[in-house]
Amino acid sequence: MLATLLSEVRYRIRALFRRGALDRELDEELRFHLEQEAAELRRRGVPAPEAMRRARLALGGVEGIKEADRDGRGVATLDHLARDVRYAFRAMRRSPGFTLVTILTLALGIGANTAIFSVVNAVLLRPLPYPEADRLVTVSSVIGGTPNAGTAMALSYPDYEDIGKLTGTVAGVAAWSTDHYNFSNAAEPRELEAARTTAPLFPVLGVAPVIGRTFSAAEMQEPVAVISHDLWLTSFNGDSTALGRTITLDQRSFTIVGVMPAGFAFPDPGTDAWIPAGWAMNDAPEMAEVRAYRAFSTVARLAPGASLDGLRRALDLLGKRITASGEATSKFGAGESFTATLLRDQIVGDARQPLLILFGAVALVLLIACVNTANLLLARANAREREFAVRRAIGAGRPAIVRQLLVESLFLALGAALVGLLLASAGLRVIGAQLPHGYSAGIDGTVLGFTLLLAILTGLGFGIVPALRASDPALEQALRDGSSGTVGRPRRRARSILIVSEVALALVLLVSSALLVRSFVSLNAIDPGFDPAGLLAARIRLTPARYATIPQQHAFFADVVERLRTLPGVAAATVADGPPLSGGVISVAMHPREFRPDDPDQLLVVNETHVGPDFFSTMRIPIVEGRAITAEDRNGSKPVCVVDQALARELWPDQDPIGKTGLGRHGDETVVGVVANVRSEALERIGGPATYTPLAQSDRSIDEMWVMIRSDHPLRAIPALRTAVRSEDPGQPIASISTYDAIVQAQYASLRLITGLISLFAGLALVLAVIGIGGVTAYAVSRRTRELGIRIAMGARGRDLIGLLLGETVLLVALGLALGLGAAFGATRAIRSLLVGVTSTDLVTFAGAAAALGLVALLATLVPARRAARVDPVVALREE
Amino acid sequence: MAPEALDLPQGTLDLLILKVLSLGPRHGWAISERLRQVSQASLAVPQGSLYPALHRLERRGWIAATWGASENNRRAKFYELTRAGRRQLDTEAEAWRRLAAAVASVLRMA
Numbered sequence: 001m002l003a004t005l006l007s008e009v010r011y012r013i014r015a016l017f018r019r020g021a022l023d024r025e026l027d028e029e030l031r032f033h034l035e036q037e038a039a040e041l042r043r044r045g046v047p048a049p050e051a052m053r054r055a056r057l058a059l060g061g062v063e064g065i066k067e068a069d070r071d072g073r074g075v076a077t078l079d080h081l082a083r084d085v086r087y088a089f090r091a092m093r094r095s096p097g098f099t100l101v102t103i104l105t106l107a108l109g110i111g112a113n114t115a116i117f118s119v120v121n122a123v124l125l126r127p128l129p130y131p132e133a134d135r136l137v138t139v140s141s142v143i144g145g146t147p148n149a150g151t152a153m154a155l156s157y158p159d160y161e162d163i164g165k166l167t168g169t170v171a172g173v174a175a176w177s178t179d180h181y182n183f184s185n186a187a188e189p190r191e192l193e194a195a196r197t198t199a200p201l202f203p204v205l206g207v208a209p210v211i212g213r214t215f216s217a218a219e220m221q222e223p224v225a226v227i228s229h230d231l232w233l234t235s236f237n238g239d240s241t242a243l244g245r246t247i248t249l250d251q252r253s254f255t256i257v258g259v260m261p262a263g264f265a266f267p268d269p270g271t272d273a274w275i276p277a278g279w280a281m282n283d284a285p286e287m288a289e290v291r292a293y294r295a296f297s298t299v300a301r302l303a304p305g306a307s308l309d310g311l312r313r314a315l316d317l318l319g320k321r322i323t324a325s326g327e328a329t330s331k332f333g334a335g336e337s338f339t340a341t342l343l344r345d346q347i348v349g350d351a352r353q354p355l356l357i358l359f360g361a362v363a364l365v366l367l368i369a370c371v372n373t374a375n376l377l378l379a380r381a382n383a384r385e386r387e388f389a390v391r392r393a394i395g396a397g398r399p400a401i402v403r404q405l406l407v408e409s410l411f412l413a414l415g416a417a418l419v420g421l422l423l424a425s426a427g428l429r430v431i432g433a434q435l436p437h438g439y440s441a442g443i444d445g446t447v448l449g450f451t452l453l454l455a456i457l458t459g460l461g462f463g464i465v466p467a468l469r470a471s472d473p474a475l476e477q478a479l480r481d482g483s484s485g486t487v488g489r490p491r492r493r494a495r496s497i498l499i500v501s502e503v504a505l506a507l508v509l510l511v512s513s514a515l516l517v518r519s520f521v522s523l524n525a526i527d528p529g530f531d532p533a534g535l536l537a538a539r540i541r542l543t544p545a546r547y548a549t550i551p552q553q554h555a556f557f558a559d560v561v562e563r564l565r566t567l568p569g570v571a572a573a574t575v576a577d578g579p580p581l582s583g584g585v586i587s588v589a590m591h592p593r594e595f596r597p598d599d600p601d602q603l604l605v606v607n608e609t610h611v612g613p614d615f616f617s618t619m620r621i622p623i624v625e626g627r628a629i630t631a632e633d634r635n636g637s638k639p640v641c642v643v644d645q646a647l648a649r650e651l652w653p654d655q656d657p658i659g660k661t662g663l664g665r666h667g668d669e670t671v672v673g674v675v676a677n678v679r680s681e682a683l684e685r686i687g688g689p690a691t692y693t694p695l696a697q698s699d700r701s702i703d704e705m706w707v708m709i710r711s712d713h714p715l716r717a718i719p720a721l722r723t724a725v726r727s728e729d730p731g732q733p734i735a736s737i738s739t740y741d742a743i744v745q746a747q748y749a750s751l752r753l754i755t756g757l758i759s760l761f762a763g764l765a766l767v768l769a770v771i772g773i774g775g776v777t778a779y780a781v782s783r784r785t786r787e788l789g790i791r792i793a794m795g796a797r798g799r800d801l802i803g804l805l806l807g808e809t810v811l812l813v814a815l816g817l818a819l820g821l822g823a824a825f826g827a828t829r830a831i832r833s834l835l836v837g838v839t840s841t842d843l844v845t846f847a848g849a850a851a852a853l854g855l856v857a858l859l860a861t862l863v864p865a866r867r868a869a870r871v872d873p874v875v876a877l878r879e880e
Numbered sequence: 881m882a883p884e885a886l887d888l889p890q891g892t893l894d895l896l897i898l899k900v901l902s903l904g905p906r907h908g909w910a911i912s913e914r915l916r917q918v919s920q921a922s923l924a925v926p927q928g929s930l931y932p933a934l935h936r937l938e939r940r941g942w943i944a945a946t947w948g949a950s951e952n953n954r955r956a957k958f959y960e961l962t963r964a965g966r967r968q969l970d971t972e973a974e975a976w977r978r979l980a981a982a983v984a985s986v987l988r989m990a
Contacts, residue, residue, distance in 0.1 A: 065932065
């Protein structure tokens with residue numbers, strides 16, 4: 001058996017690669033056979049020429065023998081495939097224009113899909129870099145009774161310990177919270193993000209340090225640290241003697257005990273150090289015992305055999321037990337429940353929807369490209385009718401012709417895929433800059449595999465209909481009848497399908513793009529309530545050890561602002577602890593009992609900002625009534641505050657707020673001014689009611705502040721700002737600096753990206769649709785040249801002809817628009833959450849897009865029609 | 881007049897070729913001649929189907945081919961039976977005999 005197999009394989013290899021030799025051998029054998037046969041006949045007395053004739057007769061048709069021999073070699077299919085590939089090559093070379101257009105069209109579609117898939121792969125599909133990452137979950141708690149009731153919140157330390165006791169479902173759990181520290185090892189002090197974590201973090205994630213060790217549960221209060229690979233390289237030159245040396249965080253030294261491998265960045269891409277969780281609680285040791293202090297996030301690994309549902313059930317029981325115990329879970333009350341989600345889902349979260357939207361959009365573009373290509377192929381198949389009919393006549397079966405045409409289609413698709421890959425990698429370089437930190441989208445094995453699969457599906461998709469059509473036996477009949485015309489009805493049907501479907505698909509994309517553009521324009525036009533142009537903002541986090549007292553902290557900022565004010569080019573400078581859109585807005589819940597005696601328990605959430613003098617003038621927030629905070633509002637003078645219109649309306653709807661007292665932490669602030677509302681949290685909505693109080697009158701220790709300067713050239717002021725801070729205190733880092741324009745733009749960065757991409761795809765779809773409709777119309781018109789010539793000769797005017805040609809098209813375009821509108825109504829629901837200022841079914845936008853597309857589609861048919869109308873009847877009639 | 885030569889039932893050409901070669905290596909024409917002689921021309925072996933059959937058998941490893949010199953010193957391809965081919969011949973011959981016996985006994989029934 002094995003011997004037979006071996007022999008077969010050897011023979012087939014010879015048959016594949018030494019085809020010529022085998023053919024020649026057979027030739028020689030047959031020649032020898034004929035000679036021997038003739039010789040034998042001559043020996044029996046048959047004269048020479050007659051002998052040869054009879055020998056040939058006896059042998060039979062040589063060609064038939066050769067063909068039978070070739071068929072028996074066991075490589076027939078491969079042989080045919082190889083031949084089909086050769087034909088495909090030749091066919092492509094014979095019509096380079098067609099090949100080029102087709103490949104480019106498809107390359108746009110395939111390339112766009114590849115690029116978006118690469119991003120999807122990088123963000124959504126790539127597994128987390130931890131062993132068995134599907135078993136990692138994160139737990140948050142849901143507190144009742146607060147203004148934020150229902151939203152997932154951080155856990156307290158006792159919560160974390162309770163979860164650790166669920167040994168049936170949880171194999172290990174770790175709690176962590178991150179914070180920023182001023183890192184002063186290096187020459188230039190900078191801000192560093194460190195995670196304060198319990199010891200199980202590293203075993204739960206399953207990652208071991210590359211040198212050294214991680215800390216143990218016994219070291220929760222020790223000044224030890226594990227640092228990131230990046231930090232190791234930049235601050236310690238990747239030296240193994242880094243172990244045992246120290247990093248200085250906020251003036252305190254932590255001994256390095258381990259270094260994590262490259263690429264490990266939990267929980268944030270910028271986390272550079274891990275220190276024991278005790279350091280998160282050393283300012284408030286009661287955090288370890290009191291359930292109401294919430295600061296921790298958790299990550300847990302499911303026990304072997306446990307499921308997420310099992311964990312959720314166990315957490316349910318735990319929540320009920322805590323609620324029943326009556327223990328306070330926040331400063332507002334008791335009651336707690338837990339939610340658990342896969343770590344992977346929590347990380348990916350927001351990105352899923354926009355990516356899927358983009359994926360849908362590029363799929364539509366590819367669909368249009370395929371319809372175009374299918375029609376191009378149909379037209380070409382028409383031109384090759386004769387070739388196929390002849391092939392069928394000499395015995396090629398329908399499958400053979402279909403196979404050949406499919407090979408041609410696959411060739412085109414694969415060629416397009418190559419070009420598409422080039423386009424995609426260029427596009428990815430642009431998109432890549434916009435991706436969140438830590439993700440990189442490139443062309444890797446998975447993406448290549450996807451592209452190959454897509455190319456094959458595309459090739460089969462657009463190739464199957466033309467292949468079936470071209471190999472249709474009815475063609476033979478048509479050929480014999482001598483008609484050179486189109487096989488009438490099927491051609492018209494294909495053209496109609498193309499026009500209707502492409503108009504519909506393009507309309508969906510155009511409507512989506514229009515809605516997004518309108519949203520973008522709305523956002524751009526929103527008045528944020530202050531003037532960001534010319535503003536520069538620097539976030540500074542004071543090292544606690546160096547600025548331990550409040551007077552020291554206030555003095556630092558007062559001095560820095562003073563220095564900045566004197567700089568040339570700086571028109572104004574100020575300081576605040578949570579300026580608009582900075583992400584540092586502090587919300588405070590207050591009971592406005594004094595103002596709402598009839599509703600004493602209702603809570604009001606207010607944004608409270610401590611500001612320095614000149615805040616409103618620097619930010620250019622209009623003062624509506626009263627005055628702003630000035631330098632006169634010092635520690636010791638009357639406590640004052642400024643409210644915004646929203647708060648004034650909330651608390652004193654029909655009264656003058658100026659002079660009202662009772663606000664603030666101590667209930668003793670007097671309102672001295674009212675300012676306009678500011679979009680402090682996000683551009684899309686007006687921020688919650690706000691109060692502004694003088695920084696100098698604050699009795700809270702400062703965590704971090706923003707220093708703002710207004711200048712004609714904010715970017716140029718950056719070095720001067722750094723110098724000012726450095727000369728005030730050389731060891732004090734600036735956490736970040738940005739122009740306010742950049743901060744505002746970052747607000748809608750993702751909307752900008754998506755709008756840009758979808759508009760690009762809509763544009764592509766439009767161009768492809770125009771090419772498709774124009775091409776199909778031109779072709780149809782060219783087929784009717786004779787008929788048109790006759791009509792002109794019989795007196796028809798150009799206008800009548802155009803009317804005739806357009807008439808059919810108008811109906812098709814209208815049908816396509818109707819279908820497209822219907823589809824768009826459904827499709828735009830997917831982008832509803834991204835829209836600002838327009839609904840997803842905005843009739844004006846829909847109508848406008850439909851009108852624009854309809855016009856363009858009609859123009860696309862008009863151009864070839866006009867050319868047809870100018871046909872010279874004599875020329876037309878002479879044509880066959 | 882000699883009776884009409886019978887057409888070969890399908891599949892038996894292989895068996896006959898193997899048998900002829902079991903008596904010694906031959907080239908293609910010699911095989912065809914021998915078949916004609918031995919069957920006394922009562923088997924119609926279309927000469928054309930001989931060569932595809934030979935190559936098929938060669939592919940399966942039951943016969944092996946070498947180029948050599950014929951009786952009149954011309955280049956010819958000689959085939960000979962391999963060991964596997966000999967085993968195959970025995971198997972197929974036995975099968976044929978059994979088939980023939982079975983058919984005969986059916987035909988004999990009154």
